Amino acid sequence: MSATIALHPVPIDKLRVACSTCGLKELCLPIGLSDEELGKLDQLVTLRRTFRKGTNVYRAGDRFDALYAVRYGFFKTMVTAVDGRDQVTGFSMAGELLGMDGIGTDKHTCDAVALEDSEVCVIPYGHLEELSRELHSLQHHFHKVMSREIVRDHGVMMLLGSMRAEERLAAFLVNLSQRFTARGYSPSEFYLRMTREEIGSYLGLKLETVSRVFSKFQGEGMISVQQKHVRIIDIPRLRELIGQRPC
């Protein structure tokens, strides 16, 4: 095989990428790496893939061999029970990492689905382990990312295990608001990429309940909703609802 002829034809959705110049490097895996280290990471993350709305990055049961860093777009992850019921376990946006569920068994255990046209950086997992033996800060940061995912999951358990419907939705909105803010978007106005049913699944509620609580919040002047467009009018009051001081 010649150096100029690819063994596997490269799909048109796969492009050269560089962490060193990526606008998300303060959110994503490169956090805290020096320029030299960033250069090495560039050699690792060489592939981008785009996903049309509704398509899967991976499915439960798929062989695991890479993590995916969201470049832009929006994803949901969900697990499906043997009887077919499914549960949305999270929503991922730019700078967040998908696929860590697969490391434990070499197979993915959930589905990751694009909720709008999206793009990810492909991080071959074997190479990540290799490189993280060399770059201590990459190693440490990767561990932090996994740990934070565990902590986030604990938060969801709290949500599902001991909060009422209104608290759950308030927590959901406040969380989205924070994450949008961190990405330079408005804290108070955004489009939901997911349906009421997906929100409900995530929050352990039925879609009708989600809709009703949205209407209630709107009636009380805390938010204004029209379909997927949400404007948060009174964030302090939402925070109060979930037991946090307005700060």
Place this chain on the structure above:
Amino acid sequence: MSATIALHPVPIDKLRVACSTCGLKELCLPIGLSDEELGKLDQLVTLRRTFRKGTNVYRAGDRFDALYAVRYGFFKTMVTAVDGRDQVTGFSMAGELLGMDGIGTDKHTCDAVALEDSEVCVIPYGHLEELSRELHSLQHHFHKVMSREIVRDHGVMMLLGSMRAEERLAAFLVNLSQRFTARGYSPSEFYLRMTREEIGSYLGLKLETVSRVFSKFQGEGMISVQQKHVRIIDIPRLRELIGQRPC
């Protein structure tokens, strides 16, 4: 300071330990390590600590600097909301790892409490990162452990988000049964170390509901319960309840 005089007096509950001879090595961090590698791990895990029933291994907010491998005994982990409500996020038994919640922020984010007199191996986290750069299989296995924790959490979300009370308790019992089996105990007869309230918190139910469902299962001949002593009479039927084929 002389080599024979400890700078910090060694508490009597801290003892020399060896992974290489530990009976739990097939469950715990040493999985898949060669004898030589095991020897190195021994140098890392040099401390055991015992905890009396009701005492904390760590609390939310404590500085994170070590992981803890359960040697014997039983623990719960729980998160507490600002308003004081708390949520049990898991129960840990021999061979399982506590403390991974702390890596992300260098502070623990939950409490770990002994539910009976217990003992753990202390794994200084910095040393673990260091050693796992050297021992590939240790590195990989540690990642697997974290990943499995994430997958376990997804299971709990499924439980809390889309199962009814009976399914939740059935899933809980089947899970305990499996974990006891893996440790060489009876799959069908065990003592619960946690109260009805703790089970309820974990499952998103009130203690009265837990008690009622126990009684219902007993009435239907699937289990026999007397206080904390549980005997599972019909595991296939419990599995059916949670939608799994009896197999």
Place this chain on the structure above:
DNA sequence: TCCGGCGGTTGATCCAGGTCAACGAGGAAC
């Protein structure tokens, strides 16, 4: 041995959220 208190059980009642049903609005396909 007795006592007190925690943990567990059970009954009666209530209500948050689920279920079922009807309808409306936006958006993609043609």
Place this chain on the structure above:
DNA sequence: GTTCCTCGTTGACCTGGATCAACCGCCGGA
């Protein structure tokens, strides 16, 4: 533009599990 069709909203009603309350039994301590 028209036609579906999915997604969202709202109303009426129902129910699983929460809440409130009484009581019991086990276990630890004096």
